[in-house]
Amino acid sequence: MRELIVTAFVSLDGVMEAPGGEAGYAHAGWVMPLFSDELGAYKLEEQLAAEVLLLGRATYESFYGAWPGRDDPMADKINTMRKLVASTTLDSSNWHDTTMIGDDVDGAIRAVKAEDGGPVLVAGSRSVVHALLAAGLVDRVNLQVFPVLLGSGARFYPDTLDPTRLELLDSRAVKNGVVLQSYRVLA
Helix, strand or coil: CCCCCEEEEEECCCCCCCCCCCCCCCCCCCHHHHHHHHHHHHHHHHHHCEEEEEEEEEHHHHHHHHHHHHHHHHHHHHHEEEEEEECCCCCCCCCCCCCCCECCCHHHHHHHHHCCCEEEEEEEEEEHHHHHHHHCCCEEEEEECCCCCCCCCCCCCCCCCCCCEEEEEEEECCCCCEEEEEEEEEE
């Protein structure tokens, strides 16, 4: 059975929107001033451990616009691994080993989780993450918390009446002040 791991760059106030500089957002690119080799090594290790990458449509479009043109170990992994895209507007992709999943994201993810193999990694993809948390399909949350308060933007944490209980698995700060946190999602 596969583990489903959500990973996200978040500001101290929980914003995850446009960390890499996506156009149209007030704080686009807020990760770059604090990105470091140490953080890059962490992200590479996380990506190399995964067997399946799950993305929402907007994150897919951002990744597809960036990774196929790169040539490094992270790009090699992302470009060659199995990718699932949760989208009701896209029908297909010519990116290597990419499958679109439409209306039944929960069912598709339950089937993938039931397979033998390594983890499914969900990068960014806020609306998908919110749906997966609500459906009880997330096993672990890896947050890279940046020491910045953005004050506005789409937040990682869903608005819900029911709390999501987490158990801290690991927490450590890298030299630039980014805190790497890993949590198990409790049922």
